[in-house]
Amino acid sequence: xxxxxxxxxxxxxxxxxxxxxxxxxxxxxxxxxxxxxxxxxxxxxxxxxxxxxxxxxxxxxxxxxxxxxxxxxxxxxxxxxxxxxxxxxxxxxxxxxxxxxxxxxxxxxxxxxxxxxxxxxxxxxxxxxxxxxxxxxxxxxxxxxxxxxxxxxxxxxxxxxxxxxxxxxxxxxxxxxxxxxxxxxxxxxxxxxxxxxxxxxxxxxxxxxxxxxxxxxxxxxxxxxxxxxxxxxxxxxxxxxxxxxxxxxxxxxxxxxxxxxxxxxxxxxxxxxxxxxxxxxxxxxxxxxxxxxxxxxxxxxxxxxxxxxxxx
Numbered sequence: 001x002x003x004x005x006x007x008x009x010x011x012x013x014x015x016x017x018x019x020x021x022x023x024x025x026x027x028x029x030x031x032x033x034x035x036x037x038x039x040x041x042x043x044x045x046x047x048x049x050x051x052x053x054x055x056x057x058x059x060x061x062x063x064x065x066x067x068x069x070x071x072x073x074x075x076x077x078x079x080x081x082x083x084x085x086x087x088x089x090x091x092x093x094x095x096x097x098x099x100x101x102x103x104x105x106x107x108x109x110x111x112x113x114x115x116x117x118x119x120x121x122x123x124x125x126x127x128x129x130x131x132x133x134x135x136x137x138x139x140x141x142x143x144x145x146x147x148x149x150x151x152x153x154x155x156x157x158x159x160x161x162x163x164x165x166x167x168x169x170x171x172x173x174x175x176x177x178x179x180x181x182x183x184x185x186x187x188x189x190x191x192x193x194x195x196x197x198x199x200x201x202x203x204x205x206x207x208x209x210x211x212x213x214x215x216x217x218x219x220x221x222x223x224x225x226x227x228x229x230x231x232x233x234x235x236x237x238x239x240x241x242x243x244x245x246x247x248x249x250x251x252x253x254x255x256x257x258x259x260x261x262x263x264x265x266x267x268x269x270x271x272x273x274x275x276x277x278x279x280x281x282x283x284x285x286x287x288x289x290x291x292x293x294x295x296x297x298x299x300x301x302x303x304x305x306x307x308x309x310x311x312x
Contacts, residue, residue, distance in 0.1 A: 002251065003279030005291050010281075013203065022211040026086050026117060033087050041289050043095030044102045045069070051090075052142065056130050058123070062112040063131060064090040065142060066101035074147035075106035075309050076139070077180070078132050080164075082155030082286065084212030085116045085124050096154075096286045099295070103302035106309070107144055109135060113160070116216040122229045124216070128160045129167055136174040148309040150178035150242075154285050155204075155254065156212070158184025162232040162261065165242050178308040179244045180301060182285045183254045184261065187233040188213060188225035192256035202251040204282040209253060233261050238268035243308050245273040245301060252282040273304050 002010075021029040048067040053060045067073065077100060081093040090097075090110040101108040113127035132151060139146035151161040158181040165179045190209060199206040217225050226234040246262035248255045255276070262274045277284060277297060288294040 001279060003291075003293070005293075006251065006280050006284075009290055010202070020205075021087075021208055026115070026215065030087055030115075033083070033092055034089075037092045037094075040095055043098035043288075046098055046101045049094075049098075050142075054131055054134050056127060056134075058114070058126065061127050061131055062090065064094065064097070064110045064112070066097045066108040066110070068101045068105050068107065070105050072105050073107055073144045075104070075150075075306075076135060076144060076146055076148070077104060077106045077108045077150045077152055077305065078128075078135060078161075078164075079108050079110045080113065080128050080151070080153030080157035080160040081110065082153065082157045082182075082283075083115075084208070085121075085156045085159075085216040086212055087115070088157075093286065095288065096298075099288060099298050100152075100302060103299050104305050105302075106148075106150070106305065107142075109142075117218075121217040121223050122227070124156075125160060125163050125167075125229045129164050129173070132164055132168070132174050132176070148177045149174060150180060150305060150309070151176055152178075152180030152182070153184070154182035155282065156185055156216075158182050158258070159186065159230070159232070162186060163229050165244075166228055166232050166235060169240055176242045178305055179242050180247075180305060181244060181258065181261070182247045182301075183249055183252055183282055184246065184258050185209075185254060186231065186261040187257045188217070188231045190253075192253075192260070194256040195253045198251050198253045198255070198281075202253075202281045204253055206253055233257065233264065238264045238270065241265055241268070241270050243271040243311075245275070245304050247285065247297065247301060248274075248276045249280045249282055249284055250276060250278045251280065254282060275300070
């Protein structure tokens, strides 16, 4: 059953009657997100927020660093924002990252990776992986004494986090201690029951996801949609991956692929915590100002993250 706040949110969205992303295109869709972000409360205070630019092989990659209120600078969560690889920014994910830093007692580093369709796959993945590598090698530049490293993200950001963790395992990359996957995109097939049940009427629609995939990985044969840098569920090996938590929403097309990915990891012996927020829809994690349940979900996720960091 829809939560009352979810129902009210959907009624508000229906009344606004905004044209869908695929009709207005990426530039206007991004501006809509920027305008909306200006109306969102700032989020909790942390000890410091710092913007930094990392020089990557394909240009500069901006990051925003959130230092927790405590003196702990030994744990890092590299965060990849959502937005279908097309939308979103460190500015829009700022309130969420503040909450993550506050409740996890970790330094949160939010990555402004390149967006599609201007930059096709695997550009976003390449930026996220490069930044994760860079942090492990250059953490002292950020006044961090790195001991534990996690990756995380919501939606397309959850996809990027899962892909970074898997690629690091396969290529002797950074030692990643945890992956926080919030309603992640894991499979390009879009054939799950939740894609049928929640195809439209619940915010994120099947048609929106088809548009996002077309923007990021066009069906032109140049880059395969089953490549594990975009579809980690298509991997042949799920063992020896970092401990994970997978958070999903009941009324979300991505619900089943996230949970199926968590089960693939579990079956391979990976320690996985899975949680589904019933009555809610895609996007709740970044909308604590709308959904009361979000704050506690973030706190619980951060407690699991801390537990994973403290495990030997």
